[in-house]
Structures are given as C-alpha cells and as structure tokens.
Amino acid sequence: MESKNTVSSSAFILLGAVSCLLLGFTLGRNTGEITPNSIEGASEIFGLSFTPAEKDSMLGSLKNQRDRYESLREITLDNSVAPALVFNPLPTGFKPDLQQKPLDWGLATEISLPEKESDIAFMPVHELAVLIKSKKISSERLTSIYLNRIKTYSDTLQCLITLLEDSALEKAKEMDAELAAGKYRGPLHGIPYGIKDLLAVKGTKTTWGAMPYKDQHIDMTATVVNKLNEAGGVLVGKFTLGALAMGDVWYGGVTKNPWNLAQGSSGSSAGSASAVSAGLVPFALGTETLGSIVSPSTRNGVTGLRPTYGRVSKNGAMALSWSMDKIGPISRSALDNGIILSVINGEDEMDASSIQAAFNYSAKNDLKKLKIGYFKSYFEGDNSSMKNNTDVLDLLKEQGYELHPVELKTSVNPRAIQIMLSVEGAAAFDELTRLGWDDQLVAQHKNAWPNTFRAARFIPAVEYVQAARQRTILIQEMHEIMKDYDVIVTPSFGGAQLQITNLTGHPALCLPNGFNEQGAPTSITLLANLFEEEKLVMLGNLIQKNTDWQRKRPPLFDR
Numbered sequence: 334m335e336s337k338n339t340v341s342s343s344a345f346i347l348l349g350a351v352s353c354l355l356l357g358f359t360l361g362r363n364t365g366e367i368t369p370n371s372i373e374g375a376s377e378i379f380g381l382s383f384t385p386a387e388k389d390s391m392l393g394s395l396k397n398q399r400d401r402y403e404s405l406r407e408i409t410l411d412n413s414v415a416p417a418l419v420f421n422p423l424p425t426g427f428k429p430d431l432q433q434k435p436l437d438w439g440l441a442t443e444i445s446l447p448e449k450e451s452d453i454a455f456m457p458v459h460e461l462a463v464l465i466k467s468k469k470i471s472s473e474r475l476t477s478i479y480l481n482r483i484k485t486y487s488d489t490l491q492c493l494i495t496l497l498e499d500s501a502l503e504k505a506k507e508m509d510a511e512l513a514a515g516k517y518r519g520p521l522h523g524i525p526y527g528i529k530d531l532l533a534v535k536g537t538k539t540t541w542g543a544m545p546y547k548d549q550h551i552d553m554t555a556t557v558v559n560k561l562n563e564a565g566g567v568l569v570g571k572f573t574l575g576a577l578a579m580g581d582v583w584y585g586g587v588t589k590n591p592w593n594l595a596q597g598s599s600g601s602s603a604g605s606a607s608a609v610s611a612g613l614v615p616f617a618l619g620t621e622t623l624g625s626i627v628s629p630s631t632r633n634g635v636t637g638l639r640p641t642y643g644r645v646s647k648n649g650a651m652a653l654s655w656s657m658d659k660i661g662p663i664s665r666s667a668l669d670n671g672i673i674l675s676v677i678n679g680e681d682e683m684d685a686s687s688i689q690a691a692f693n694y695s696a697k698n699d700l701k702k703l704k705i706g707y708f709k710s711y712f713e714g715d716n717s718s719m720k721n722n723t724d725v726l727d728l729l730k731e732q733g734y735e736l737h738p739v740e741l742k743t744s745v746n747p748r749a750i751q752i753m754l755s756v757e758g759a760a761a762f763d764e765l766t767r768l769g770w771d772d773q774l775v776a777q778h779k780n781a782w783p784n785t786f787r788a789a790r791f792i793p794a795v796e797y798v799q800a801a802r803q804r805t806i807l808i809q810e811m812h813e814i815m816k817d818y819d820v821i822v823t824p825s826f827g828g829a830q831l832q833i834t835n836l837t838g839h840p841a842l843c844l845p846n847g848f849n850e851q852g853a854p855t856s857i858t859l860l861a862n863l864f865e866e867e868k869l870v871m872l873g874n875l876i877q878k879n880t881d882w883q884r885k886r887p888p889l890f891d892r
Contacts, residue, residue: 367395378791412652412761419685420656422642422838422863424812429690429864436675438520438668439696446470450478454612455886458669461615462520468512472505472523476567479525483570483613486890489594490611491586492604494530495537495571501525504567511565520672522565527617529605530571531578531651532660534558541651542583542601543576544773545765555649556684557618557660557677564676572604572617575776577762578625578653582776590632591887592854599632601625605663606633611890616664616673620650622657623754623835627843627858630663631825634845634854636873636883637663638670641864642838643688645674646681654757655686656801657835666883667842667873674866694867700875703868705729706818709738711827718855721847722824725857728879729822739821743810745803747832752789753804756797758782759789766790804836811837815860819868825858834860842869845882854885 369388372395376383383391423429444463447453453475456464464470480498487493508523533539533551540547558568573588575581581588581603588603590596591611598607602619606629609617619626621639630637638661645660652658662673671694680689712723726736762782765771771783778784811833815821823830825843834841839860846857857876861868877883 367392367399379793406763406767410763413649415652415655415685416760420642421686421688422808423688424809424863427812427863429688430693431689431691432693433691434693434695436693437695437697438672440520443467444469450481451612451892454478454482454615455665455884455891456615457665457883458520458524458615458672459666461524462522462672465508465512465523466517472508472512472525472567473502475523476501476505476525476569479569479614482611483608486611486613487570487608490589490591490598490604490607490613492573492588492598492607492611492613493570494540494542494573494585494604497534497537497568497570501567501569504562508565508567518563518565519676521561521676523567524565524616525567525569525614526561527570527572527605527608527614528555528558528568529574529602529617529619531574531620532558532571532618533649534568534571537571539571539651540584541577542574544584544775545770547584551649553649556646556681558649560677560679561618561673566676569614570608572608574605575600575603576774577758577782578620578622578651579782580776581629584775591890592634592852594889596632596853599629602629602637602663606630606635606637609633609635609663609665611887616662616669618660618677619663620658620660621835622654622659623751624831626659626661626663627825627831627841627856630843631854631856634856634882634885634887635663636666636670636845636877637661637843638667638674638866638869639835639841639843640674640678640866641688641690641840643686644679644690644692644840644864644866645677646679646684646687648681648683648687652757652761654754654761656757657754659835659838666877667844667870668877670842671867671870671874674870688864690864692864692867694870698867698871700871701733703734703819703872704737704817705734705820705822705872706737706739707822708741708824708827708830710740711824711830717849719824721849721855722857725822725846725876728876732875732879736822737818739814739818741814741828741830741833743807743833745806745810747807747829747836750800750804750807750836751832752792753797753800753836755785755789756792759786762786807833808837811839812863815839815862819861819865820872821860823858823860825856830858830860839863840866840869842866842873844873844877845885846880847882854882 578601580600581597588598605617610633626637
C-alpha cells in the first residue's frame, strides 16, 4: 500500500503530461486545454499547493503565458546568442588589477635539440619556444612532427575530428620566414597547438562532438583562436569532446586515455587532454563548466588551467552555460599554461561577460612571499591517491612554506545552485529537446544531456532566480575564505570544492602528482583568488621544478 506521500509511477506519467501541457511542448505545439487538474499535477512537481479558487484564477494567466512561450519559439535562436542577463563573479568591493606589466617567463637561454623526434614531441612549450627562437628547429619541421604523430595515433585514441595539415604547414612556413626576417612574435611563435571542437574556425566544421551537429560549419573564428594565431601559434587540429561538453563519448566513439586504452579520456575536454598526453600536440585549448579541464587533465596526467570566469573571451565557443563556461589551456606544465593564458587573456567586445584584468607573471617574483593554505579535511585518508596529495604538502613544507589549515564551509548548498547549469543548458539546446534531435545523441542514460535537458523544463523560473541569488552569497563567502591566502591547495576532487569554485568563477591549476595503485595518473589542484592566476603558475612551476610527474610519458606513445 502506498503512503500518502508516495506518488505512483502512473501518477508521475500524469504529472509529466500535465506539466508538458502547461509548458506547451511535446515534440511540437501542444494546444490542449489547461484545467485546474493540470495545475494540480504540475504544482506537485514544483512542490507547491493551491486552493481550488487559486487554481481557477490562474487559468487565464497560464493560457496567456503558454501563448507567449509559443511566440518565443517562433524565433530560432543561434547558440551564440547570450542572455541579456550577464553573470559577474566579482564580490562586493572587489576590483581586478588593470595595470599590465612586462611579462618575464625566465626562459632558458640555451636548450639542446634532442635527436629523437619522440623526445622533441614531448617537450614543453617553454623549451620548444627556445628551440624555435634560436633556430635549432624550424616551425615547419616541428609542425610536421606533430602532424605525423596525429596521423599515426589519433585513430587509436579516437581523439581527432579535423586535421588541418595544409593550413598548418602554410602557417609554419610563414612563421619561419618571419623569424628569418627578424620578426619574432613571442614564445608561441611557430608552436603547433590544437583546440577542442566546440571552438569555431572559419572554413572548418565545428561539430560540438554531437551527431546533430557533425556537419555544422560556423562562419567565424573564435576570439581565442585568433589570438593564438596572431601570437604565432600553428593550429594543427580540432580534437574531440564528449557530446555537447559532457564526458568522453562523442558521435564517433569514445576518446581513449593514452595511459590505459581500455579507459576513456574523461571529459569533456577529452581529445585535448588525450592529445597532449600522447605527445600529439604540446598544448591544446579545453573548456570547463563543471570539471571539464580538471577531470581529463587528471585522467591523462597533464596540466590544466581553468582561468577566472570572464578572463578569457567565449566568443566563438559553443555555449552550454553562459554563466559557468570557461576556456583554458591544457599542456605539459604550469609555466606553459601561463604563457598561453597571457595570450588568450583579455576583454572582448564580442563577449559581454568578459572582464578586463592584468595577468602579471614574472620569474623574478618572490615565491617565498606566497601565503599558502590547504583544505585540511580533504587530505584525510590512507589511499595511494591521498598519499600523493600529502606528498605535495610535504614538498611545500620542505621548500620553507608554512601551510595554514582551512575549512571550506558555506551557508548555501552548491548542489542546489547547480540547477542554473541545467536550465542554461536546456535553453542553449532548446530545439534539441523540442524537435526530438536529442534522440541522435549516443549517450542516453538517465544522467546524460537528453534527460537532463528534458527535466530542466520543470525547473521554475523563480527557483532559477533564487539559485542565482544564493550564488551571490556563495561568491561572497568563497571570497572571504580565499582572500587571506595567495594559494589554497586541495585534492582535485575533494569535497565540493570543484563544484563551488566553478560556480564562483575562481581559477584552478590541476597538475600531475603521481600514480595510484592501479598505475593511473593522479593530480593535485591549486586555487587562487579571482584574477590571480600568476600565483598558481608561480607555485605550480615551483612544484614541477622539484618533481617530474609532468614529464612522464604513456609508454605506448613514447616512440
């Protein structure tokens, strides 16, 4: 017998039907009559109750609202159209530093060119830059090395969507000619790179990893790609992502982890992380909404930087969540990520959510002045991954740092606020749901996008706004925690920090810190205040100078 608080499966079907009636959609226009019973069914889902008189009074208003929904749906909105409501992560009274100072990367004056091409392929950007500038290797040869590796290994890894061989070789030759003429654009001059295939590049398809868009062409080039190209970067390929930026399953298969080909690369920047890990490119751009740089960087044993929300323009990138999406580099080192961030950083008039802020890195900065905290309770446990985490703390202590224990406590529930992502994703892919295109996606399990987008239709607008208001509180509380420290060290997946910092927009650096008992890479994450990524690069570079995890290579691809 059912209790009074239990709703039978048939009742749920009825509730879904009547709620769709109120929302005005099935796979087409719904013209059914709205009745008091319809309101009763829908209000059960929303967790509200109304009297018969109240339900009767609402009938006219609800019909008018549904008519407005239908009117809105007569307009086809491109994914690139952002809402007029722009998210701003800045806490009360906080202003980013606007004074840009000269950058000093402290690059070596001399680097030896390895004999083996595989050794060249696994070199970090900051070493390749020295080889290019000193003309020990040409951009054309370096580009050819990576193109050949992509052609050799990308099918095994299922990490590539589009190879840009002809345009890459043409750009590489141009960079060599400029260098011969005395023009040097900076550390990315002549350096090959890849991008996640949710970034538009004119003249190429931009598939978003999803079957409904596999032949899509967007007639523009993303701002970040233009910036990298202007800095001398050589775009060699567009890499896979989990469909619509979730996981590692895309319309062509499952992107593989080079350390374990029986395992996926994790997502959603699956192809970018896999390609860097296997030495197919020295760096690639990824994106993160709720872990899509941190997770594949961990799985693939590479270094990923998630910048502060708003530091990097999203113009030309697929929108999943306008208030949470962030673009950042995945590479072989913290220093590489800093170099790349310095190029893609900056306000963009084409992205209303972008924020002007300086990025001031200097190798001459005094590392000893950094005040470091750590989320103490997240370092408790005795598994091999935890030992790798505590080893990082021990290393910092050996370097002379006093580590301050910190607890991450908030008065609001970040999981509840996360409904904003579901709502924004459902809006970004409105037609996918309404027109039934979601059936074409490979992943159809309960937590996959098709079901998430459908369920998000039942999140009331009032609750979305309430979540946004609680997010304001979360931003302020996280600022109060972070402001007393330059960097806070945390296990990459400790507690709710990954969820919280993605909601508040704080930057994170995820770097390798060893392997677990199963031989899989593990990682540690460094957090900083908004727009203080240079401190992450400083401390990350120190850690990597005193360890060599970032130089480890997947054996199957070290040839």
